[in-house]
Amino acid sequence: WKDRGAAVSIQRHVDSNGNQTHRIVKKGVQDFNFGRTLGEGSYSTVLAATDRQTLTEYAIKVLDKRHIIKEKKVKYVNIEKNTLNRLGDHPGIVRLYYTFQDERSLYFVLDLATGGELLGFVKKLGSFDEECTRFYGAQILDAIEYMHSKGVIHRDLKPENVLLDDKMHVKITDFGTAKILDLPSQNRTSNTDGKTQLDRQEQDFANNIGIPDHERANSFVGTAEYVSPELLTDKSACKGSDLWAFGCIVFQLLAGRPPFKAGNEYQTFQKIVNLEYQFPPGFPGVARDLVERLLVLDPTKRLTIENIKSHPFFEGIVWGKQLWKQKAPRLK
Ligand SMILES: NC(=O)c1nn(CC2CCNCC2)c2c1CCc1cnc(N=C3C=CCC=C3)nc1-2
Numbered sequence: 001w002k003d004r005g006a007a008v009s010i011q012r013h014v015d016s017n018g019n020q021t022h023r024i025v026k027k028g029v030q031d032f033n034f035g036r037t038l039g040e041g042s043y044s045t046v047l048a049a050t051d052r053q054t055l056t057e058y059a060i061k062v063l064d065k066r067h068i069i070k071e072k073k074v075k076y077v078n079i080e081k082n083t084l085n086r087l088g089d090h091p092g093i094v095r096l097y098y099t100f101q102d103e104r105s106l107y108f109v110l111d112l113a114t115g116g117e118l119l120g121f122v123k124k125l126g127s128f129d130e131e132c133t134r135f136y137g138a139q140i141l142d143a144i145e146y147m148h149s150k151g152v153i154h155r156d157l158k159p160e161n162v163l164l165d166d167k168m169h170v171k172i173t174d175f176g177t178a179k180i181l182d183l184p185s186q187n188r189t190s191n192t193d194g195k196t197q198l199d200r201q202e203q204d205f206a207n208n209i210g211i212p213d214h215e216r217a218n219s220f221v222g223t224a225e226y227v228s229p230e231l232l233t234d235k236s237a238c239k240g241s242d243l244w245a246f247g248c249i250v251f252q253l254l255a256g257r258p259p260f261k262a263g264n265e266y267q268t269f270q271k272i273v274n275l276e277y278q279f280p281p282g283f284p285g286v287a288r289d290l291v292e293r294l295l296v297l298d299p300t301k302r303l304t305i306e307n308i309k310s311h312p313f314f315e316g317i318v319w320g321k322q323l324w325k326q327k328a329p330r331l332k
Contacts, residue, residue: 005098007109009053027051028100029107032060041176043067048112058097061108065101076176077106083175084108086150091324092143094163094173113171115164121331122159127256130284131329136162137250138317139170139324144246145305147172148239151181155237156222157245159252168328177222179237224265225258229273229297240299243308247294254287255280259295273297286313 007027014020035048038059049060068077084096097109118136122128128136140162147154154161156177163171222231228244231237251259259277262268271277275297279288290313293303303311309319317323 003099003101005096006100007098026100027098027109029102032058034060043071043073044176046110049109057112057114059094059110059112061110063106063108065104065106068106079178079180080176081108083152083178083180084110086152086180087147087175090143090146092139092170092172093146094171110173111165111171113163113173114166115168117160118162118164118170119159121164122253122256125331128253129332130254130287132331133250133253133287134314134317135329136170136253137246138314138319140172140249141246141305141308141314142319142323143170143172144242147178148242148305153179153181153237153239154242154245155179156226157242157249158223158226159249160223162249168331169324224268225261227269227272228299229275230299232269232273238299240302243294243302243305244299246308247291247302250287250294251277251279251291254283259291289313 003026008024009027009031011023011025012020013023031052032049033052035050037045037047039046044061044063046059046061049058050056051058063077068074081096081099084094087093088095094113095111097111099109100107140157144154144157152175154172154175154177156174157172161172161174163173165171222245226245226248228237228241231241248258248260260268260271262271275295277295279291290303290308290311293311294308296302308314309317318326
């Protein structure tokens with residue numbers, strides 16, 4: 001495991017003859033005060049923490065080494081670290097500052113998003129108005145565009161993974177199931193002979209989220225409601241899969257519920273592959289047009305990011321840095 005980046009603390013040391021020396025030591029657990037638990041994964045826990053020297057607050061993801069090895073997740077953890085390293089410079093993506101380790105655990109020192117999940121606000125308000133949906137949709141899309149430009153597909157975008165920082169701006173997180181498209185031409189995660197080969201990570205992930213056996217053989221899925229049809233039919237993710245999830249999120253912000261939801265995962269999957277969803281009465285027409293052009297079964301027929309940015313729904317949005325400088329609209 002190669003630690004990435006390093007933060008050091010300078011420790012003043014007076015030796016037995018009273019000579020003062022300074023030791024440079026890599027930051028470690030002892031440099032932080034750990035606070036509340038922000039989230040738990042199957043082999044990781046995310047805690048709020050404060051750097052005792054700088055008083056800066058972070059989220060620290062603690063991964064249990066023994067568990068990672070036992071559950072054969074080493075590849076996952078490295079993919080998450082490599083993905084976060086690639087995505088280190090965008091305001092809409094949780095940043096990995098550095099990692100360190102001790103005999104038991106690995107530690108990822110990450111941005112702390114104090115506002116919590118976007119999902120929490122949608123639930124509290126019931127739904128967002130067009131202005132708020134436009135702002136948060138634009139920030140999410142800008143972050144997706146950056147990810148894709150770095151050859152990363154998130155693969156599990158959902159309102160729970162869209163966090164908000166202290167300025168109520170978006171911070172996308174949880175790249176544990178992301179896919180790095182090594183070759184620029186490789187737009188789908190399938191191997192060279194064209195057969196969609198479940199890679200170890202996908203197979204491992206499928207094993208872990210309890211897919212029924214008859215589906216387990218060849219389907220890697222994220223969270224049921226936001227999974228794209230191509231992941232359920234030909235088992236491969238592509239950049240369009242993130243745009244499908246984006247369409248589900250825009251729908252959910254305005255409707256207060258995701259487009260595809262049924263009694264259980266299998267029935268939800270059925271609705272997705274049959275494109276069975278309805279807009280609630282009052283759903284704004286211009287947003288409906290956008291969603292209808294994203295929730296398209298054939299990923300090659302979905303709007304591209306450029307198309308979405310110039311769609312009338314996003315009229316008035318100034319894309320780029322300005323989007324992250326402006327004040328977030330008050331959620332009402
Ligand atoms: N899996 C992760 O990497 C991760 N998980 N969380 C907490 C999860 C809680 C459930 N929904 C998804 C996020 C975080 C991170 C990254 C780093 C990170 C930074 N800030 C927060 N902040 C939170 C504040 C309030 C409630 C939940 C999270 N959380 C995280």
